[in-house]
Amino acid sequence: MLRRRAGGESVEQNQPDLIIPTGKRKGQNPSVASIYRALAEHAKREAYPEAVEQAHADFAALHAEEVHEPRAGSQPYGDTP
Numbered sequence: 001m002l003r004r005r006a007g008g009e010s011v012e013q014n015q016p017d018l019i020i021p022t023g024k025r026k027g028q029n030p031s032v033a034s035i036y037r038a039l040a041e042h043a044k045r046e047a048y049p050e051a052v053e054q055a056h057a058d059f060a061a062l063h064a065e066e067v068h069e070p071r072a073g074s075q076p077y078g079d080t081p
Contacts, residue, residue, distance in 0.1 A: 001035065002042070011035050 004014050015032050030038075045052050 001039070005039075011039075 001011075001014055001018065005011070011032055015029055015035060018030055018035065020026055020028050020030055
């Protein structure tokens, strides 16, 4: 998509050639709005790569805490206050 867009083709011209590879709409064409959202997300990742890396690290750390530590204030099953 990026290569064709750089060559002067519009999103609307490319849309019929794109196919969704997985999910509920597998095998169908994405909407023009979905293509624009994907292009905007790509541009954001290209502009701020260090922010993306930091967000991934933060998410991994948060997920590790949730998996290994019980929530504050939670009680084991069967115990009622």
